[in-house]
Amino acid sequence: MNISGIEIAISKYILNNEIVHYSDLEEEFQISKPTISKKLTDIDSFLNSSKVDIELIRGRNIGIYFTGNKKYLWELLSSNDEWHPITPKDRRMYILSSLLFRKNITTITNLTQELFVSQRTIENDLLWIRKFIADNNGRLINDSGILKLVMTRDYLYAFMIYVFHDYWGDNINQSDDKNVIFPPILKNFFNENDARRIFQFVDNFLEEHNFKTTEYEYTSLVIYLLIQYTLFSNSVGIIKISNLDTEFENFEEETLELARAFNNKFHYHFKNEQKNYLNNFMILIKSENDRKLSFDNESEISEIKDIIVGHDKSVNIYDGKFLEGLSKHISLSVKRIKFGMKIINPYTSDFKKSYPISFDEALKLFARINKKFNVVFNDDEVALMGMYFASLSERRGVVNKMVTATIVCNTGIGTSRFLEEKIHQEMSDIIMVDGIKVTHELSSEEINSDIIISTVPIRNVNKPYVYVSPFLNQEDKNKILNLIKKINQTKKENDILSKLIDPRLIIFTEEKDSNYKSALLKLIEQTIKYGYSDDELYDSAIIREKLSSTATDGMALPHGTTNHIKKPFIGIIKSKQGIDWLGESVHIAFFMGLKGIDATSMKNIYHQLNNIVENKKIISNLINCDDKKKFFTYL
Incomplete structure (x- = not known):
């Protein structure tokens, strides 16, 4: 049995998000619940016919998810994947990418044939695209039926990187040898072999200069080079650009080396304005590697x-x-x-x-x-x-706290002693081993250590544990460090929000034409009443929002100047219908009335709050809740 493009897309969406609900799929793919149910049944039939150890679960009040060999399922889906845009976002980014990256001309007729949608649908998509381009200092024009993007080159480069990151950033996976794994849409616009050559080029350059990079630095540099190479060969006649070659000075020597090497390998000559972008990357990379700057x-x-x-x-x-x-x-x-x-x-x-x-x-x-x-x-x-x-x-904010650990092995003590010595040699600054046990002792003897480090999988233990090899490779060390970080973070964050949120400072507002000013006024009237602030906090919060809005993705984090806060608090504004927040529709706003809190606690507060913000289920419960006591429990 074959699987369709939209069924592949749904399956990958479930894999990426682990557990989803019908409402998530309806919003993502813009299709009805009965259609989703049918697609899920078809996916289930496909899995059964493939005779793989994978099951699609549809649990009431739990969600929709896969169990079994998920890695193999991903490979199976990819091998059946003849991709074409399905969601409105996919479709619009496909059109935008056609304008940016494709050599052949783009017309409405071509797009209707390629995307299997009506001309009316394409025209509606172009309304969104035209505004998106205008917001980024460009224009979309129809030149005798041919769609063209008009933008000066200085804005164009940044715009391309923005589009690349915004749409593809979450879909590009970087393997251990730093070879890119493309999402299917990329193959419509880029030569995968050329892209791999660019990745290899960057790997060699960084290795030659012994540079370490963050994921952001690395992928941004590769994306920029890939865009330059594509623009050089594919943009003639499709994108109207100004060809500026402004003089710049003080390039890092490594920037010039990279430009020369790229020219030798790819026959691409960087102009000075392009070298300036490269130079920004190089300054950042050299600074992070504590290298002396030529500039x-x-x-x-x-x-x-x-x-x-x-x-x-x-x-x-x-x-x-x-x-x-x-x-x-x-x-x-x-x-x-x-x-x-x-x-x-x-x-x-x-x-x-x-x-x-x-x-x-x-x-x-x-x-x-x-x-x-x-x-x-x-x-x-x-x-x-x-x-x-x-x-x-x-x-x-780094806390150098010694963590105690018990090492657990299956049989004998030799393996545990070997692992203990490895920990002593390589992690003695943060871990002190205070016990060694075999697995059968776990049920009968109490463990007082902070964590358990085990060379075998174990169950039903009342302590945080991590499963590692006795050789303690880098992956094992990372596992241990992540566990320690999680434990320390949990200890610091425990109940910190509940101490700052006074239920009297939770405001529900559903008035028509409600805006951020009226909503903030309601909340700050309460903070004044209960002694959390003076009456000037409102004005300072409005000034701060006008300077740069804190609203994003339906939420906001407003705040005012601390000299108007008498004691720390977090106030909450909630609206089902949404509040007009300087052009953004906001459903939840957390007013950060924080004063006299140390930096470490402040970081933990925002981390815990971010965990709430990132949890779609919690946010949905908060938005739809009409009872303040129940609202508080969701937090």
Whole structure:
């Protein structure tokens, strides 16, 4: 039995999300519940006919999920996958990608034939695409029936990276040898062999210079090179661009080396504005690897450092790595912005949600930088600066606490002693082994250690445990470190939100034409009444929202200046129908009235809150709840 394209898409969606519900599938694929039920039955029949050890479960009040060999199921689906766009998002990104990356011309007639939809559907999609392009400083034109995207090159590069990250970022998997595994849509626009050559090129370059990179740095660099190579060969006549070649100075030597090597291998010549983008990557990578930068503008950088630190240098809390990296980043950004080069940061929304304190710190710094250099940083630029503050917080927030562990083996003691010695040699700074046991002792003897490290799978233990090999390879060490991190985090986060959320500060609002101002006013009237704030908190919160809205993905994290807060609190505003929040429809807003809380606790508060925000089931329960006591229990 064969499986259709939409059934493959549904199966992969379930695999990616582990457990889903009918409502999730209805929203994602824009099809009715009876149609979904039929598709799930067809998927079940396909699995039965394939005679594989995989089962599709549809559990009432539990959800829809797969059990069995999921890795093999993914391979099976991929081998049957003749992909074409199914969801509205897939379809629109396919059209947009046709405009950006394809050599042959794009017309409405061609798109209706390729996507198996009506002309009316395509025209509706083009309305969305036209607005999306306009929001990013471009235009979509119809030139005698041929669709063309008009955008200056400085915006075009950033726009391409934005589209690439926004749509494909979650779908590109990086294997251990850093070879990309493409989602099917990519194969419509990119030569997979060329892309693999680019990945290999970047791997070799980084290895040659002994550079370590984050996943973001690595994938962004590869994506940029892939886009450049594709643009060079495929954009002529389809995208109208200005061909600027502005002079830049002070490129890192490694940037020039990379450009020369890429030219030798791919016969692609980078212009100076393109090298400037590469140079931004190189500055970031070299800074993270503590390498000396060729770029040097000591007087400007020294001035920026003074702006970052402020007037009272005696209370400077910033370390050298932070000051050096951020000051040089700002110096480069100021120069780039003055040349009209816009950066689109695909992680801005997630960063604002996950690191609101760091974003606010960067926003305050931006105001001082703007005053000195008269440049305008958008939210994407501010978020990039915020990443330096987030990294600083991570470094300052590390807790070096010794964890006790009991080692468990199956038979004999030799294996455990071998593992104990490996832990002593490689992890003695964080783990102290205070016991060794065999599996049959677990049921009869009490274990007082913080964790159990076992060389065999075990069940029914009342302590956190991790299963490793006695050779303690890097994967095993990562498992142990992740377990310790999770334990420490859980201890710190336990009940912290419940202590800050006063049920009297939970506001339900369903008035028509409700907006963020009226909703915030209702909440702050309560904070004044119960002694949490003074009456000026409202004005400071409104000013903060106008500066840069905290709303994203149906939620908001508003806050005001701390001098108007008398004692710390988290207030909540909830609306089923949605509140107009500076153009965003917000259903849940968490007002962060935090003051006098140490940095580590602050980080834990936001982490726990982020866990709530990322849990679709909890958010759905909160939005649909009409009882404040029950609402509080969902948190």
